[in-house]
Amino acid sequence: MKIAVIGTGYVGLVTGTCFAETGNRVTCVDIDERKIAKLKGGTVTIYEPGLEKLFERNVKEGRLLFTTQLEEGIADAEIIFLALPTPPGEDGSADLSYVLGVAHKLGTIMKKGDYKVIVDKSTVPVGTADKVIAGILKGSNNALVPGEDFDVVSNPEFLREGVAVEDFMKPDRVVIGTDSAKARSVMGELYAPFVRSGNPVIYMDEKSAELTKYAANAFLATKITFMNEIARMCELLGADVDMVRKGVGSDERIGKRFLFPGIGYGGSCFPKDVQALAKSAAEVNYDFRILKSVMEVNEAQKTYIIPKIKDYFNNDLTGKHFAIWGLAFKPNTDDIREAPALYIIKELLAAGATVTAFDPEAMPNVKALLGDSIKFAESQYETLADADALIIATEWNEFRTPDFTKISASLKRRTIFDGRNLFDTDLMNKLGYYYFSIGRKTVQPNN
Numbered sequence: 001m002k003i004a005v006i007g008t009g010y011v012g013l014v015t016g017t018c019f020a021e022t023g024n025r026v027t028c029v030d031i032d033e034r035k036i037a038k039l040k041g042g043t044v045t046i047y048e049p050g051l052e053k054l055f056e057r058n059v060k061e062g063r064l065l066f067t068t069q070l071e072e073g074i075a076d077a078e079i080i081f082l083a084l085p086t087p088p089g090e091d092g093s094a095d096l097s098y099v100l101g102v103a104h105k106l107g108t109i110m111k112k113g114d115y116k117v118i119v120d121k122s123t124v125p126v127g128t129a130d131k132v133i134a135g136i137l138k139g140s141n142n143a144l145v146p147g148e149d150f151d152v153v154s155n156p157e158f159l160r161e162g163v164a165v166e167d168f169m170k171p172d173r174v175v176i177g178t179d180s181a182k183a184r185s186v187m188g189e190l191y192a193p194f195v196r197s198g199n200p201v202i203y204m205d206e207k208s209a210e211l212t213k214y215a216a217n218a219f220l221a222t223k224i225t226f227m228n229e230i231a232r233m234c235e236l237l238g239a240d241v242d243m244v245r246k247g248v249g250s251d252e253r254i255g256k257r258f259l260f261p262g263i264g265y266g267g268s269c270f271p272k273d274v275q276a277l278a279k280s281a282a283e284v285n286y287d288f289r290i291l292k293s294v295m296e297v298n299e300a301q302k303t304y305i306i307p308k309i310k311d312y313f314n315n316d317l318t319g320k321h322f323a324i325w326g327l328a329f330k331p332n333t334d335d336i337r338e339a340p341a342l343y344i345i346k347e348l349l350a351a352g353a354t355v356t357a358f359d360p361e362a363m364p365n366v367k368a369l370l371g372d373s374i375k376f377a378e379s380q381y382e383t384l385a386d387a388d389a390l391i392i393a394t395e396w397n398e399f400r401t402p403d404f405t406k407i408s409a410s411l412k413r414r415t416i417f418d419g420r421n422l423f424d425t426d427l428m429n430k431l432g433y434y435y436f437s438i439g440r441k442t443v444q445p446n447n
């Protein structure tokens with residue numbers, strides 16, 4: 001099939017590449033000329049494991065093309081995916097200006113009798129499919145007829161950054177929201193190779209599909225937040241959150257995944273989508289109380305370790321120097337949107353401390369944001385020179401079994417604040433560390 005993907009970011013590039021991989025001819029469109037120039041030159045613009053190999057293969061086979069020109073991109077496309085940003089607007093609701101702007105422009109370009117399926121891949125509030133139809137109609141001066149010349153389908157994306165290719169190629173489910181039999185058949189054909197393993201394509205109406213996406217993200221964010229609160233209780237009561245996590249996660253009704261406490265959920269989606277769902281609820285006069293608590297608890301969780309750090313240093317961080325391992329909002333990505341590490345750094349600098357950080361992939365993005373306000377190291381161990389303590393903010397695999405001899409030799413005092421519970425508390429005790437983690441006993445030398 002011939003496909004256009006409008007918006008070539010994390011979702012657009014992965015979507016486009018994976019559809020090319022199953023034999024479709026895909027044209028990715030973006031207004032960012034530098035991005036398109038890089039992609040045309042053979043450079044993958046995001047860090048996403050496994051993507052480069054697929055990208056190179058499909059570019060070579062002529063199935064994956066790039067352009068900045070919308071008209072050229074959609075010329076012979078049967079399906080047009082909108083993978084555009086939906087950032088939070090000033091009031092927290094999803095900003096639909098990118099999606100509706102492109103919808104309007106599509107209306108000016110699309111031709112009568114040349115049926116196309118327009119797919120909302122972006123995460124958008126309930127009712128957006130109708131707004132996209134209205135935008136296209138307005139652009140075409142009502143010349144186009146929905147159902148005849150085009151259909152708009154909601155097909156939310158559930159991939160996670162860092163495992164995006166795997167998630168896309170083997171999705172737990174594909175949700176397709178449409179009332180059009182024609183669009184349903186086109187989408188069913190497109191997704192057939194991705195659900196061969198038996199996972200379902202779930203067809204529903206557009207509104208239910210739109211809400212499914214927010215419900216999934218908000219539920220996962222709530223699950224994490226619940227465990228963060230249990231972790232706080234563990235600290236207050238002397239229980240161990242790792243044990244509690246295993247104990248509750250073994251119940252199939254609860255499940256093992258997304259129960260890891262830490263320094264709060266970050267990223268480009270959970271924070272904005274929880275906020276947008278709460279806002280959608282308010283718009284229909286529904287007070288979604290759980291979501292309000294989730295946002296409040298998560299906000300506090302991002303800097304949860306700061307009082308512990310201040311307490312340890314007798315409330316005076318002036319002149320103290322910290323090593324930070326991990327800047328990305330989670331491992332295997334260079335994405336730093338809403339990364340808890342940034343909130344921690346801000347608090348440390350405000351308290352008069354200095355920071356040297358290392359992240360395997362995210363340092364260029366942080367450098368662009370923070371400039372010279374912190375130092376960046378070439379390796380995780382280089383951060384430790386003259387540091388008063390090590391802070392762990394992202395659970396990259398290479399941080400999991402480090403060389404503790406090197407750490408001990410470099411740090412001024414053996415002190416670690418671990419926001420991701422990477423190390424065994426007994427081991428830290430044996431090695432003579434002050435070790436602070438989340439929801440587990442604090443280790444102090446000789447206790």
Ligand SMILES: NC(=O)C1=CN([C@@H]2O[C@H](COP(=O)(O)OP(=O)(O)OC[C@H]3O[C@@H](n4cnc5c(N)ncnc54)[C@H](O)[C@@H]3O)[C@@H](O)[C@H]2O)C=CC1
Pocket residue numbers: 006007008009010011012029030031032035083084085086098101102121122123124157158159160161268269
């Ligand atoms: N990042 C993720 O893991 C996931 C994101 N989503 C949703 O997918 C949507 C896109 O998210 P990301 O890919 O992360 O965003 P992104 O910011 O990485 O990419 C968006 C792209 O759209 C381009 N763009 C903006 N205006 C344009 C226009 N008028 N024409 C063509 N291109 C234009 C931008 O230059 C950028 O390259 C959002 O609604 C997000 O909530 C859904 C699932 C996963």
Ligand SMILES: O=C(O)[C@H]1O[C@H](OP(=O)(O)OP(=O)(O)OC[C@H]2O[C@@H](n3ccc(=O)[nH]c3=O)[C@H](O)[C@@H]2O)[C@H](O)[C@@H](O)[C@@H]1O
Pocket residue numbers: 123157158159160161162217220224257258259260261262263264265266267268269270329330
């Ligand atoms: O809509 C989206 O953009 C995507 O949002 C999340 O994916 P992502 O943000 O890439 O990353 P996650 O793995 O979900 O992690 C989100 C945040 O939660 C934190 N987290 C995750 C799991 C956990 O047990 N504990 C925890 O603190 C992570 O550290 C990270 O900061 C969802 O998992 C995807 O299904 C969804 O498509």
